[in-house]
Amino acid sequence: MSTTAIPELGYMLLAVGLILVVASVTGYVLKRKFSPDGGNDAIENLNARIRAWWAMVALLGIAFLAGKTGVVVLFALLSFAALREFATLTNTTRADHRVLLAAFFVVLPVQYYLVWAERYGIYSIFIPVYAFLFLPILAVLRGDVDDFLVRIAETQWGLMICVFCASHVPALLSLDIPGYDGRNILLIVFLIFVVQMSDVLQYVCGKLLGRHRIAPRLSPSKTVEGFVGGVASATLIGALLSWMTPFSMLEAGLLAFAIALMGFFGGLVMSAIKRDRGVKDWGYLIEGHGGFIDRLDSVVFAAPIFFHLVRFWWSTS
Amino acid sequence: MRLVVRRFAAGFVAALIGFLARLITAVRGVRHSDEAYTEPCVFYANHASHGDFILIWTVLPPGLRAETRPVAGADYWQASRLRRFIGVDAFRSLLIARNGEHADIDPITAMAEALDQGSSLIVFPEGTRNTTEDRLLPLKSGIFHLAEARPDVDFVPVWISNLNRVLPKGEFLPVPLLCVVRFGAALRLDPGESKAAFLERARDRLLALADEDEPVCNRGTEQS
Secondary structure, X not given: OOOOXXXXXXXXXXXXXXXXXXXXXXXXXXXXXXXXXXXOHHHHHHHHHHHHHHHHHHHHHHHHHOXXXXXXXXXXXXXXXXXXXXXXXXXXXXXXXXXXXXXXXXXXHHHHHHHHOOOHHHHOOHHHHHHHHHHHHHHHOOOOXXXXXXXXHHHHHHHHHHHHHOOHHHHHHHOOOOOOOOOOHHHHHHHHHHHHHHHHHHHHHHHHHOOOEOOOOOOOOOEXXXXXXXXXXXXXXXXXXXXXXXXXXXXXXXHHHHHHHHHHHHHHHHHHHHHHHOEOOOOOOEOOOEOHHHHHHHHHHXXXXXXXXXXXXXXXX | OHHHHHHHHHHHHHHHHHHHHHHHHOOEEEEOOOOOOOOOOEEEEOOXXXXXXXXXXXXXXXXXXXXXXXXXXXXXXXOXXXXXXXXXXXXXXXEEOOOOOOOOOHHHHHHHHHHHOOOEEEEOOOOOOXXXXXXXXXXXXXXXXXXXXXXXXXXXXXXXXXXXXXXXXXXXXXXXXXXXXXXXXXXOOOOOOOHHHHHHHHHHHHHHHHHHOXXXXXXXXXXX
């Protein structure tokens, strides 16, 4: 698959680059005006986030240019980093050592190999059927029954979220859509752009208009106004992006609505887990954003749903 | 010539092991005290895994890293050529006899001499890897005797979290989990302080670090 022949990809990278330039300039002006000595945490965090966004976009851009293999490898690495954060917060014990080794070094690479090889029949059930049955078998052989269900469920859910769901982003490349040959990478651009814009706009709308908290026990920053504004504007953005998709404007808007909704609830679910474990962020590796899961949570929830909606109505494979 | 090659290979292997440790654990060093400690100093840490000294070594600033030697059991690191190469050549461990008859005399002298020569040390005063459910075993008296021998040297508590889960005793392959190495405020032997009092103070300092934020870097802080 050659991606160089896709002008839409070039336009999108250019557009995202422009958005980041505007954000960087704004961040710089804000810093000069309100936080010259780095004393304002909100502005420092904003600038750290913008710097990290540059890195993320550069990484995605490189992966896109490298084609299918590049995208699969990038998401395999992201899954690895996310699963590492997830496993760090679980109750797994010494007895789960082999289970975790299998999850990281067998299940994860096999899942991504199957996605790369476009074996839908097996990659769509490999984790929920095979890994879910064989990992508890591996654990039970060690004979430690304390918290057995908790430990097994945590590992299974970590695999589900961090590997299975995340692998559905590169899996979009394997869909066969008539008249859309060789341009599937734009589906990934569409998905990621809509999810991330929804996240950002939820934050912006929440800051500007937020009055009513939507889930005060989970996240004080999530408000009804932020949710409605973010999802509505992401839906609109999705509709306006229909030119790069195989969808009509209405269809693109509806899909974007589904993506934004799943993204929002994904963020909420992952917040609940963080609350339960008593942490603020999943990790510390992405400056300003926390961990990989903090950035991926909404993408991960949206990806399999988007994949299956498109597969069901548009794909012939 | 062979010596040069061996030195170069040793430096390369040490860097490679440090890189792999970072890849697996994304280890982060955290200073929990603004107070600067004087060098050379003694880093004393909890001991749960073979990788402990590697993680500490990895997060030290490069200048200090080059001057820091882990103190390790000779019986383990002398056991094979590969171990000797990694332990002695790559990490320049100060090997001490653990089970020998003079085990409590010679090691202190050797450590004090290494400090005199400008090397900082990494020690694990629990004496052996902790495989129990307790967070920290009682400290052995070695660091007290060392503090007595060199009362003007800083003893820096270092808490390594999670590494016992990455590579438990008896396992060969590490599981990737995030690890944090926390450095606390240094302590010295007070004039006239008893062995029991010093060891208890040293142990408390270490446990205080462990209490700060398990299991990762940011446990217990407010949700934004």
